[in-house]
Amino acid sequence: MLKFRAADPLEQFEIIPIVDLHLGSIDISLTNSAFWMLLGTGAIIVFFLLATRRAGLIPSRLQSVAEVFYEFVFDLVRDSIGSEGRKFFPYVFTLFIWILISNLFGLLPTLPIIPHEYHTFTPTSHIAVTFALAILTISIVIVYGFWKNGLRFLRIVAPKGLPLWLMPILVPIEIISFLARPFTLAVRLFANMFAGHILLKLFAGFIISLLATQSFMSAMAIIPAFGVIAITMLEILVAVLQAYVFAVLTCIYLSDAEHPDHH
Amino acid sequence: MSVLAIVSAAAAAAEEVHGAAESAGLPQLDPAWWPSQIFWLVITFGALYFFMSSKALPAIGGAIEERRDRIADDLDQASDFKRNAEEAEAAYNQALADARAKAGAIAADKRAEVEAEIAKMQAQTDAVLEKDLAAAEARIAEMKAEASSKVREAAADAARAVVETLIDEAPTKDAVDRAITTVANS
Numbered sequence: 001m002l003k004f005r006a007a008d009p010l011e012q013f014e015i016i017p018i019v020d021l022h023l024g025s026i027d028i029s030l031t032n033s034a035f036w037m038l039l040g041t042g043a044i045i046v047f048f049l050l051a052t053r054r055a056g057l058i059p060s061r062l063q064s065v066a067e068v069f070y071e072f073v074f075d076l077v078r079d080s081i082g083s084e085g086r087k088f089f090p091y092v093f094t095l096f097i098w099i100l101i102s103n104l105f106g107l108l109p110t111l112p113i114i115p116h117e118y119h120t121f122t123p124t125s126h127i128a129v130t131f132a133l134a135i136l137t138i139s140i141v142i143v144y145g146f147w148k149n150g151l152r153f154l155r156i157v158a159p160k161g162l163p164l165w166l167m168p169i170l171v172p173i174e175i176i177s178f179l180a181r182p183f184t185l186a187v188r189l190f191a192n193m194f195a196g197h198i199l200l201k202l203f204a205g206f207i208i209s210l211l212a213t214q215s216f217m218s219a220m221a222i223i224p225a226f227g228v229i230a231i232t233m234l235e236i237l238v239a240v241l242q243a244y245v246f247a248v249l250t251c252i253y254l255s256d257a258e259h260p261d262h263h
Numbered sequence: 264m265s266v267l268a269i270v271s272a273a274a275a276a277a278e279e280v281h282g283a284a285e286s287a288g289l290p291q292l293d294p295a296w297w298p299s300q301i302f303w304l305v306i307t308f309g310a311l312y313f314f315m316s317s318k319a320l321p322a323i324g325g326a327i328e329e330r331r332d333r334i335a336d337d338l339d340q341a342s343d344f345k346r347n348a349e350e351a352e353a354a355y356n357q358a359l360a361d362a363r364a365k366a367g368a369i370a371a372d373k374r375a376e377v378e379a380e381i382a383k384m385q386a387q388t389d390a391v392l393e394k395d396l397a398a399a400e401a402r403i404a405e406m407k408a409e410a411s412s413k414v415r416e417a418a419a420d421a422a423r424a425v426v427e428t429l430i431d432e433a434p435t436k437d438a439v440d441r442a443i444t445t446v447a448n449s
Contacts, residue, residue, distance in 0.1 A: 010289065010290065013289070013290040013291060014290045015290055015293070015296040015299075015300075021299075023302070026298045026302075027295065027296075027298060027299055028298060028299045028302040028303075029299050030299075030303070031296065031299055031300075031303075033296075033299070033300050033303065034299065034300070034302075034303035034307075037303050037304060037306075037307040038303070038307060040307075041307040041308075041310060041311050044311060045310075045311065045314050048314070048315070048318075048319040049319075051319075051323070052318070052319055052322035052323060052326075055322045055323065055325065055326040056326065057326070057329060057330055057333060059326065063323070063326065066319070066323050067323055067326070067327060070320065070323045070324065070327065071327070074324075089320070090312060090315050090316035090320055091312065093315055093320060094308065094311050094312040094315045094316075097311070097315075098307070098308055098311055123300070123304070125291070126290075126291050126300055127291050127292075128291070128296070128297040128300045128301060129300050129301070129304050132300075132301045132304050132305075133304070133308075136308075190291070194291070
């Protein structure tokens with residue numbers, strides 16, 4: 001008699017191959033994750049192509065939106081790194097917009113008729129993706145830091161004006177906190193996306209379970225339905241916020257590489 | 264009742280989560296799919312970075328810069344215009360003040376001239392009137408003297424006629440004169 005079946009909340013994170021591809025022995029298949037990365041990136045590129053098609057003195061609507069993004073990230077980079085931060089601006093901008101669209105597209109609803117492998121998927125809900133992005137940021141910090149400052153870059157673990165007797169305690173702490181950066185950066189984004197989507201699925205599952213009782217209890221399904229609406233709004237906020245947090249922390253770490261003495 | 268139902272539904276869902284996690288594990292922790300995800304991340308992120316750094320961002324930044332320059336230029340121009348207007352206003356005010364001062368000076372000159380003329384004409388008139396007055400007074404005095412001598416003469420004639428009628432003897436002219444003088448002086 002059970003007409004409804006609540007889906008497994010982890011099913012949404014499953015990777016489903018669409019086109020099998022191999023590079024030597026490495027599996028680089030085009031999956032649902034890759035599909036949503038391509039979709040998001042494609043959407044961003046189309047948007048910015050349209051926005052800058054006739055970039056002019058008097059901006060079109062799309063150009064105004066693009067300029068808002070531009071100035072938002074530009075101010076962020078300039079305020080945290082300074083005028084030397086200009087060279088990092090395209091990187092931080094790409095990072096911010098890529099994560100933002102990945103997070104937001106992950107909240108799009110899926111229609112029942114859509115084949116399983118094209119169901120809405122959030123690339124940033126996978127630790128492999130967020131960790132790769134974090135490693136990219138930290139690699140830029142380390143490479144640029146040593147290239148710009150030489151060994152003086154090591155100052156970031158030994159702040160200036162520190163009493164000598166504090167060094168043995170503080171330097172290991174600073175080293176550990178520096179080494180923890182890629183992990184915290186990766187896990188923060190991944191865990192937020194993961195937890196949000198689990199929560200959404202759980203509340204949606206309650207609706208199905210309550211409807212499945214097919215008694216007066218079915219009316220109770222309205223309660224988790226409101227919950228789903230509220231959590232969806234919260235998740236939109238979290239999606240934007242986490243993209244912003246990732247960009248802000250990237251700027252702060254890049255600022256360390258630019259000015260290791262002002263740590 | 265409803266709370267119980269939600270709790271039991273939650274428990275069921277949680278059990279399902281637990282069961283799924285136990286049977287398949289978190290999809291995120293399956294290393295088999297890591298290379299593919301990282302590969303496509305590199306492709307899409309790299310393409311987006313290339314697009315942003317070489318095309319989109321310079322275009323937007325250029326438009327913003329151009330607008331900022333244009334606004335600054337326009338503001339400069341506006342302040343130039345304002346300064347010109349202020350200069351013109353000052354010149355106008357100066358010219359107005361000059362004209363006013365000039366008009367005042369001319370008016371004062373004219374007034375002084377007219378006053379001097381009036382004074383001169385008045386003096387002339389006064390002189391003429393004084394001369395006429397003196398002449399008139401002289402004539403009046405003359406006429407007075409004449410009149411009084413005629414009155415004396417008439418008095419003398421009358422006195423002689425009266426005396427002649429009274430005593431039938433004509434008095435001498437000297438006696439009458441003396442008598443009139445005596446009467447006139449008494």
